[in-house]
Amino acid sequence: MTTSYIGVSLFVHKRYDNVAYLFLLPALIIILIFRFYPIIQAIGMSFYNWSIAGPLKFIWFKNYYRLFIDPKFYQSLLNTFWYVLGVVPLSIILSIVIAYFLNQKIKGQGIYRTIYYLPVVTSIVAISVVWRWIFNPDRGIFNAIFNLFGMEGLKWLNDSRGVFELLFNTELSGFFAGPSIALCCLMIMAVWYNLGYCIIICLAGLQNIPAQYYEAARIDGAKGWQLFWNITIPILSPTIFYLLITQSIIAFNTFTPVYVMTQPPGGPLGTTSLLVYYLYEQSFRLWNLGYANAIAFIVFVIIFTLTKFQQGFLEQRIYYE
Amino acid sequence: MNKKTVHIILIFGAIWMALPFFWMASTSLKTQDEALKFPPTIIPKNLVFSNFLEAFKQVDFTRYFINSIIMTTGAVLLVYFTTTLSAYAFARLKFPGRESLFTLFLAMMMIPMPVYLAPSYVILSKFRFIDTFFALIVPWGVNIFAIFLLRQHFKTLPQELFDAAKIDGLNHWQIIRYIVIPLSKPIIVTIGIFEIITNWNSFLWPLIVTHSDSMRTIQTGLAYFAQAESTNYPLLCAASTFTILPLIILYFFVQGQIMESYARSGLKE
Numbered sequence: 238m239t240t241s242y243i244g245v246s247l248f249v250h251k252r253y254d255n256v257a258y259l260f261l262l263p264a265l266i267i268i269l270i271f272r273f274y275p276i277i278q279a280i281g282m283s284f285y286n287w288s289i290a291g292p293l294k295f296i297w298f299k300n301y302y303r304l305f306i307d308p309k310f311y312q313s314l315l316n317t318f319w320y321v322l323g324v325v326p327l328s329i330i331l332s333i334v335i336a337y338f339l340n341q342k343i344k345g346q347g348i349y350r351t352i353y354y355l356p357v358v359t360s361i362v363a364i365s366v367v368w369r370w371i372f373n374p375d376r377g378i379f380n381a382i383f384n385l386f387g388m389e390g391l392k393w394l395n396d397s398r399g400v401f402e403l404l405f406n407t408e409l410s411g412f413f414a415g416p417s418i419a420l421c422c423l424m425i426m427a428v429w430y431n432l433g434y435c436i437i438i439c440l441a442g443l444q445n446i447p448a449q450y451y452e453a454a455r456i457d458g459a460k461g462w463q464l465f466w467n468i469t470i471p472i473l474s475p476t477i478f479y480l481l482i483t484q485s486i487i488a489f490n491t492f493t494p495v496y497v498m499t500q501p502p503g504g505p506l507g508t509t510s511l512l513v514y515y516l517y518e519q520s521f522r523l524w525n526l527g528y529a530n531a532i533a534f535i536v537f538v539i540i541f542t543l544t545k546f547q548q549g550f551l552e553q554r555i556y557y558e
Numbered sequence: 559m560n561k562k563t564v565h566i567i568l569i570f571g572a573i574w575m576a577l578p579f580f581w582m583a584s585t586s587l588k589t590q591d592e593a594l595k596f597p598p599t600i601i602p603k604n605l606v607f608s609n610f611l612e613a614f615k616q617v618d619f620t621r622y623f624i625n626s627i628i629m630t631t632g633a634v635l636l637v638y639f640t641t642t643l644s645a646y647a648f649a650r651l652k653f654p655g656r657e658s659l660f661t662l663f664l665a666m667m668m669i670p671m672p673v674y675l676a677p678s679y680v681i682l683s684k685f686r687f688i689d690t691f692f693a694l695i696v697p698w699g700v701n702i703f704a705i706f707l708l709r710q711h712f713k714t715l716p717q718e719l720f721d722a723a724k725i726d727g728l729n730h731w732q733i734i735r736y737i738v739i740p741l742s743k744p745i746i747v748t749i750g751i752f753e754i755i756t757n758w759n760s761f762l763w764p765l766i767v768t769h770s771d772s773m774r775t776i777q778t779g780l781a782y783f784a785q786a787e788s789t790n791y792p793l794l795c796a797a798s799t800f801t802i803l804p805l806i807i808l809y810f811f812v813q814g815q816i817m818e819s820y821a822r823s824g825l826k827e
Contacts (some may be wrong), residue, residue: 254651256730260643261659264700267640271697272666275674275681282677335571338564345565352572354817355579358805360759362777363798366784367582370791378581432575434820441821490670493761497781502789513672519674521766523807533673540670 244425279530287527291447300531303415310532312507313515319416320511321488323424331428332435337469339436340443356433365497368426369394372498394419394498397505417508431487442476443469450511482544489540492517512536586610586795593792609796617788619797621772622779627765629694629775630757636699637753638746644700644735645708646734650720660709667702671762679766694775695814698757704749707822711745712738749820751812758805 283301286294304310321547339349356364372393380390380550399414400421409415416424450468459467470477495514496502503510510518516536520529569691585593586609595758613619647653648660676695679688687693723733739746761777768774774782780801787793809816 253653254647254730255653257647257651257653257656260647260651260730263703264644264663265659266642267599267696267700268663268666268702272669272674273662275677276669278677278680279673335568338568341564343561343564343568345774347570349572350817351813352575354813355806355809357573357820358755358809359779359802360761360777360805362759362761362780362784363582363801364578366780366794366798367578369784370585371578371581373791375597376594376598376791378577378598379646384597429575429578437817437820440582486697490672492672496765496785516672516675517762517766520679526676526680530675533676537670537673541668544668 244355279533282532283525283534285527287525287530289524289526296527300528303528304531304535309510310515313510313512315412316416316420316508316510317489317512319420320427320491321485322486323421324427325481325484326423327428328435328484329432329477332432332439332480333470333473333477335432336439336443337465339440353436354433356430357437359430361430361493362429362497365426365494368422368429368494369498372422391418392486394422394500394509395505397508417505419499419504422473423498423509426494426498427488427491431484435484438476438480439473442473446472453557485543489513489536489543491536512539526540544553574611577695577717582795582798585791586799588792590792591791609792610800613783613793613797613800616793617779617783618771618774619776619783620762621687622774622776625691625773626758626776628691630754632691632695633757634750636695637701637704639750640700641704641708641749642734642739642746645705645712646730646738649709649712650715651730658787663702663705666816667706675762675766682767687767689768689770689773693763694773698760698763701749701753704752707745707749708742711742734740747815748822751816754808755816756807 284295284297286296286299335353339346339353374380374390374392374395377393379393383390395420398418399409399416400412400418401410401415403418446469450472451464454468490513491511492513495509495511496517497506499505499509503514512532513536515518516529516532519525519532583599584602587607588599588604589604589606589607592599592602644663648656656769682688682693682697707775719737720733723737728736759777760775764775765781768778780797783797784794
């Protein structure tokens with residue numbers, strides 16, 4: 238290895254490669270202008286009364302105070318809460334089960350995988366259009382299936398009733414009514430859409446489990462579900478944890494289905510208005526840019542604390558190899 | 559659990575997953591009259607392909623396709639340029655402030671997109687970039703996660719290789735071009751696939767930074783069409799079909815590669 242020896246002695250005296258700054262420049266310019274500066278600007282703007290017309294006015298915390306008393310903001314917050322609570326656990330549980338089955342030695346694996354993974358590359362706009370058609374109250378396929386079994390069809394995306402009202406057949410209001418049926422439609426679609434990605438990640442996790450673990454457990458007399466609960470789930474826990482964080486963040490950022498599927502966007506009586514949609518509405522429909530940035534700050538705080546909270550709470554219980 | 563039960567569960571799941579795709583394709587081949595029949599026909603009585611042509615006539619989907627292709631190509635090239643250079647700098651070069659700059663990059667990754675929507679719009683409109691390809695491409699010209707992935711990989715390349723290259727008189731550009739890139743093909747393909755899928759499917763950003771019809775991408779064009787023709791589902795399903803078709807074709811060709819890329823993205827650190 239003479240070359241490497243000479244190489245080291247030749248180049249070690251030169252301490253710094255200043256050309257590095259040149260290499261970093263393109264990325265740095267874009268990050269500073271389109272990431273760093275907007276964040277500073279977002280925080281600053283949230284203290285201003287800023288709309289498309291009229292002068293800029295510093296108003297201290299009035300945007301945050303307005304947020305505090307805005308019933309539409311609370312509704313969006315509650316909708317988002319239900320949405321995340323419904324979509325994330327369901328996507329993860331279903332994907333673990335399917336990945337577990339797909340990981341076994343069965344025929345037709347390639348075909349199954351091709352079908353299950355397909356949503357990963359599909360555009361949400363296109364798929365929202367299709368689901369809007371599936372949920373159509375007059376001509377949709379779901380109501381056709383309901384009719385086939387002699388059941389009365391639902392109004393799906395146009396139904397602002399809470400799902401608990403429908404289940405318990407009583408009148409409830411606010412939090413106790415639960416997510417609206419229209420919002421549940423969005424949740425059904427989201428679970429369908431997320432499944433492909435979650436299965437890929439779970440399957441990658443499952444394939445890392447050494448076969449000897451199962452063999453050893455079988456020798457000790459463990460069977461079927463015991464293997465699943467005592468080997469698969471504990472070893473898969475870092476994967477589940479990863480999915481929990483990323484899927485929650487994705488669910489919090491949901492915008493497109495609200496925009497494309499519900500009419501008017503935000504749904505019947507605002508029951509499908511999610512936080513990011515509300516942010517969009519305030520920024521680019523009503524042009525309350527100052528107020529919108531106060532909302533954006535809250536979105537940021539929620540996502541950030543969620544990540545931290547999940548990390549702190551779950552890290553102790555997770556099995557690391 | 560025996561094999562039969564596993565198959566039954568998987569088949570039910572597969573039907574559920576395939577249903578929207580099947581229903582989209584089926585509706586796109588029906589006449590408007592047949593699509594409005596209730597209960598609906600599962601398979602169209604006579605297949606009509608005119609919906610595809612009709613959709614192209616109603617709005618300028620050709621233009622939207624071209625715009626999306628330009629946007630995707632531009633973003634892929636720009637991301638390759640910025641990420642390879644900065645990952646190389648972070649992984650193989652010594653300079654003051656390297657660690658703190660890298661931390662700054664990673665911190666920017668933590669900020670959710672909605673936070674910088676409004677301010678970015680204001681910046682772009684100040685410099686009159688709204689409604690241009692610049693606004694569609696350049697703000698997404700850096701992929702921090704890709705920098706992270708590449709940096710990890712560049713660090714694993716043996717130092718002897720770089721020393722030998724320097725003795726042979728190669729400069730940094732040449733090292734990147736003739737040594738680093740050829741040795742990083744799988745990750746570069748991964749990044750390319752991510753960028754293509756993300757840009758082709760991106761919706762909220764183009765919706766905000768473009769206004770005119772001639773600047774619509776395929777996704778904002780489809781959303782616009784879905785509002786204009788809100789009840790003509792054969793047309794809408796035809797438009798949805800050709801919107802997702804390019805990536806579906808890509809998927810059938812490089813399925814293994816795509817899945818591997820996603821699986822790899824899940825294994826952090």
